[in-house]
Amino acid sequence: MNQANGKTEEFVGSPLSLTVDVVIFSLRPRDPLQQPEEPGGEVLQELHVLLIQRARPPFMNCWALPGGRVRPDESLEQSAARQLAEKTGLRAAYLEQLYTFGRPERDSRGRTVSVVYYALVRSDKQELLAGPGTTDVRWFPADRLPGPLAFDHAEIFGYALFRLRNKIKYANIAFQFLPPTFTLSQLRAVYEAITDRKEDPGNFKRKVEASGAIIKTEARVEGGRHRPPSLYRAIVQNDLLNRGPAS
Amino acid sequence: MNQANGKTEEFVGSPLSLTVDVVIFSLRPRDPLQQPEEPGGEVLQELHVLLIQRARPPFMNCWALPGGRVRPDESLEQSAARQLAEKTGLRAAYLEQLYTFGRPERDSRGRTVSVVYYALVRSDKQELLAGPGTTDVRWFPADRLPGPLAFDHAEIFGYALFRLRNKIKYANIAFQFLPPTFTLSQLRAVYEAITDRKEDPGNFKRKVEASGAIIKTEARVEGGRHRPPSLYRAIVQNDLLNRGPAS
DNA sequence: GGAATAGTGTCTGTTAGACACTATCTA
DNA sequence: TAGATAGTGTCTAACAGACACTATTCC
Numbered sequence: 339m340n341q342a343n344g345k346t347e348e349f350v351g352s353p354l355s356l357t358v359d360v361v362i363f364s365l366r367p368r369d370p371l372q373q374p375e376e377p378g379g380e381v382l383q384e385l386h387v388l389l390i391q392r393a394r395p396p397f398m399n400c401w402a403l404p405g406g407r408v409r410p411d412e413s414l415e416q417s418a419a420r421q422l423a424e425k426t427g428l429r430a431a432y433l434e435q436l437y438t439f440g441r442p443e444r445d446s447r448g449r450t451v452s453v454v455y456y457a458l459v460r461s462d463k464q465e466l467l468a469g470p471g472t473t474d475v476r477w478f479p480a481d482r483l484p485g486p487l488a489f490d491h492a493e494i495f496g497y498a499l500f501r502l503r504n505k506i507k508y509a510n511i512a513f514q515f516l517p518p519t520f521t522l523s524q525l526r527a528v529y530e531a532i533t534d535r536k537e538d539p540g541n542f543k544r545k546v547e548a549s550g551a552i553i554k555t556e557a558r559v560e561g562g563r564h565r566p567p568s569l570y571r572a573i574v575q576n577d578l579l580n581r582g583p584a585s
Numbered sequence: 586m587n588q589a590n591g592k593t594e595e596f597v598g599s600p601l602s603l604t605v606d607v608v609i610f611s612l613r614p615r616d617p618l619q620q621p622e623e624p625g626g627e628v629l630q631e632l633h634v635l636l637i638q639r640a641r642p643p644f645m646n647c648w649a650l651p652g653g654r655v656r657p658d659e660s661l662e663q664s665a666a667r668q669l670a671e672k673t674g675l676r677a678a679y680l681e682q683l684y685t686f687g688r689p690e691r692d693s694r695g696r697t698v699s700v701v702y703y704a705l706v707r708s709d710k711q712e713l714l715a716g717p718g719t720t721d722v723r724w725f726p727a728d729r730l731p732g733p734l735a736f737d738h739a740e741i742f743g744y745a746l747f748r749l750r751n752k753i754k755y756a757n758i759a760f761q762f763l764p765p766t767f768t769l770s771q772l773r774a775v776y777e778a779i780t781d782r783k784e785d786p787g788n789f790k791r792k793v794e795a796s797g798a799i800i801k802t803e804a805r806v807e808g809g810r811h812r813p814p815s816l817y818r819a820i821v822q823n824d825l826l827n828r829g830p831a832s
Numbered sequence: 833g834g835a836a837t838a839g840t841g842t843c844t845g846t847t848a849g850a851c852a853c854t855a856t857c858t859a
Numbered sequence: 860t861a862g863a864t865a866g867t868g869t870c871t872a873a874c875a876g877a878c879a880c881t882a883t884t885c886c
Binding site for chain 2: 353354407411413435441453
Binding site: 785787788792808809810811812813 | 847848849850851855856857858859
């Protein structure tokens with residue numbers, strides 16, 4: 339990095355805007371208006387993404403990923419967490435840098451480079467708060483996004499989805515969508531919703547127990563209609579495979 | 586991205602510097618002064634990284650990753666390729682975005698966010714040209730870097746090495762270190778140099794042929810001391826697994 | 833008991849790796 | 860022919876997935 343170009347090396351800022359955008363994933367029940375619940379009565383979970391509706395041009399009224407300018411005193415990850423909180427009122431269970439997008443023409447107002455993070459959010463009933471500059475905040479099923487997204491956000495979303503689907507195969511992140519303790523059925527439902535493939539319950543149990551990522555607790559789920567399942571808890575881990583560098 | 590904060594949304598740049606740094610990897614013969622050639626006489630290949638020596642403070646005389654300011658009209662990848670050419674005179678066979686580093690204190694002169702790429706360079710005898718602002722450009726073995734690197738470049742390098750070692754296991758990038766046609770011995774030597782593990786020649790041949798990443802040509806290597814090996818050629822591919830998003 | 837889910841046992845096809853063996857070149 | 864590398868055959872242990880089976884709960 340860093341010498342300007344051969345002359346003196348004094349520091350000056352650039353005529354360039356640095357933003358952070360966040361692709362926010364969550365598992366939510368399938369919209370009952372779109373399709374009624376299963377006969378069995380259990381709730382089908384579906385992968386959703388949070389979008390905000392822009393109140394101003396460019397792309398007025400279009401849906402977009404939440405994001406905003408990086409402040410001088412905050413790290414990129416802090417900025418992502420702040421965008422999340424300010425624009426949506428949510429808190430992320432997991433936050434990881436995805437990619438940095440910087441085509442010169444991606445924002446018509448001027449050169450804008452965007453560091454994109456993706457966030458996994460627990461499916462509890464957290465309330466959505468529309469921040470300033472937006473007319474609406476809403477969850478959309480990942481396979482049915484509304485009309486053209488603003489800027490290059492469709493491309494960004496596509497890449498985030500690709501990476502999430504890929505990563506869930508080898509990294510232990512699925513539990514980030516769930517409450518602190520969960521059943522294997524719930525965890526399996528997360529996999530199935532994201533990969534869109536059925537897993538064999540028995541094989542899934544062995545695989546995930548052998549991975550050492552989760553541990554069985556003493557507790558069980560009471561009051562169900564059937565044999566009560568054990569509750570599991572995730573083993574905390576922050577290895578490189580799961581996130582980026584230590585920084 | 587994009588609305589400033591609720592008021593008008595006119596575009597202004599930030600008091601922030603955006604740079605691109607490049608971790609340049611190559612396979613080069615082990616320094617014969619450090620250790621003489623193998624009795625057999627063939628050249629041991631070793632993973633090297635290119636560093637430049639800074640001519641000015643901060644970190645004057647320290648070694649650093651080559652890099653520099655992103656220009657308003659170039660994409661991030663173009664910028665990385667340009668840094669490579671200007672600071673070192675090299676051309677990359679492969680270039681991929683690694684991670685974006687942005688801790689507020691990482692450059693004492695002011696807020697500097699750096700998008701880091703890593704490059705794989707063929708081991709031909711390309712000449713090194715020290716660019717402006719640097720007193721020296723040199724290859725270093727990846728496991729013997731010179732004294733503390735400038736800024737957070739040691740951390741960046743560590744992460745790049747981790748990612749390269751990891752990626753070579755599942756993505757077909759090893760041939761990027763080699764000339765257009767190569768023998769399986771050469772390709773195997775690349776793997777062994779990067780992962781620091783011996784591979785069984787027979788198993789390696791089957792594995793890499795089954796992957797479909799390379800194809801045997803009619804040509805063979807003549808003039809060696811032993812049975813002449815076939816030459817192979819890489820199948821061109823630009824899938825998502827190998828690089829980032831299409832952009 | 834019936835229905836439903838939790839959880840176990842077991843078989844099979846695929847794969848990574850170890851390792852012995854054959855093939856082909858130069859000196 | 861000796862020596863070295865190219866390349867093949869084959870065995871084994873590990874693993875993923877299919878699937879049948881047992882266990883436990885509520886109704």
